[in-house]
Amino acid sequence: MSNQPRNNPVKTRNLPMPIDVNQVYGISEQSWKVLTDVTFPTAKTPEAIMMALDYCKARKLDIFKKPVHVVPMWSAALGRNVETVWPSIMEIQTTASRTGVWAGMDRPAWGPDMTKTFTGRYKDDNDQWQESSVTVTFPEWVAVTVYRIVGGKRCAFTEEVYWQEAYSAAGGKNSQVPTAMWIKRPKGQLAKCGKAASLRAAFPEECGYAAEEMDGKSIDDMNDSSVINGTASRIEEADVIDDAIVGSVEPPRVIDLSMIPPKVQKAVSELVRRTALAGAWKAAYDYANNKFVGLDLTYAIAELDKASAVAKNTSAQGDVNHQPIDASGMPPATNPASEALNKARETLGSARQP
Structure with a gap:
């Protein structure tokens, strides 16, 4: 900021401690002083600190570790x-x-x-x-x-x-x-x-x-x-998951199809059909992530997940002989932003190598 000297008077901290603080949160006068002078030194009102106390109480957090800020x-x-x-x-x-x-x-x-x-x-x-x-x-x-x-x-x-x-x-x-x-x-x-x-x-x-x-x-x-x-x-390398992670996997999300435009449903259905024939699952996931957003993206990923699971089970049972199709016909799954990000990651990765 400006290096010019300031003649403004020094402000002192003197935020009164509301009675509710001790009754509701069990905060002593010494702890209140720590909150006002150390944890939240920029807070201008006791009410702001009480909002922080309410947040931390509801979330079961230690307020003295400053999990929240007064902004x-x-x-x-x-x-x-x-x-x-x-x-x-x-x-x-x-x-x-x-x-x-x-x-x-x-x-x-x-x-x-x-x-x-x-x-x-x-x-x-x-x-x-x-x-x-x-x-x-x-x-x-x-x-x-x-x-x-x-x-x-x-x-x-x-x-x-x-x-x-x-x-x-x-x-x-x-x-x-x-x-x-x-x-x-x-x-x-x-x-x-x-x-x-x-x-x-x-x-x-x-x-x-x-x-x-x-x-x-x-x-x-x-x-x-x-x-x-x-x-x-989708990260294909993560197909094999540790036992510790498997127990915490989320159940599939139920999607209300009335919230998905028919045009999107048709596009996703065609994407799934072509992907199942070509076996190009990673390309399909990349394409979906660049094509859809929000709930449409969630729907597309869910449909690909279901189709991918069916394809893997069918392949394991040997019920269907897949005829591979050239996956080059899949729509491009890159854009300028993702290309720049990939270049940045490649640079970062090469810098890590000895």
Whole structure:
């Protein structure tokens, strides 16, 4: 930020302890002081800390390990910032782990570095606007792959998150200057957002947004559709699953066909038919992940899973003599984004080799 000296008075912490804190949560005055001065030093109201206590009590989490953060967000309806509580990236990983079907996460793959100068206003610790100009070097994007056991197989879910879309501004929507943390740790903060996005893609019903993603954002931003869709790809090497994993495999999801457009049902049916003839299951899964999104993708994967299981059982019993068909007729399953991601992974893999 700006290197100019500031004459603003030093703020002191003096958040009164509500009576409910001791009665409901058993928090002593000494513990309250730790919460206000150490765990949540930026919280401005006791109510914000009580929201964090409610969250941790419901989730059976130790609040002193800071599984959640108090994040100020701009409310256009109120015309001011309001304090909100969001889980940390560690809490989101804990949620995924508790499902029993989280199967690991790869190291981040990084895009090329970019350098940009941000000039404008930001709000200091005393909520006063200051002028600033700062130059930051940051990776253009990050991609993190999260694995989940689906239908007995290890599936990969990958999200790409771009720095300039994710970074937190030091004044909300009225500022373009990054916060001090995004200036100090441009890769570290982006990595957290990448992990959260991929965990959300792999566990859409369990995982939500992380505090690192929401810091500096507006509450109105939650209603837009700027979230990038994740991709799922079948990992054939995971066909043989450890006994410890088999016991935690999810039951097949029941899909209401009335929610699937007839055009999608027809396309999936043709994909399954051609794949069964060609035996090109991996190509079919890759194609489905690039062709469909959301519930349509879930339906396509479920249909491929059923057909794949039938084909394997039939092959094992020797009831049908398969006549292989050239799989080159399958539709291409790549796009510029996936190609860039694959190149990044190849570079990362070669760097690991001695």
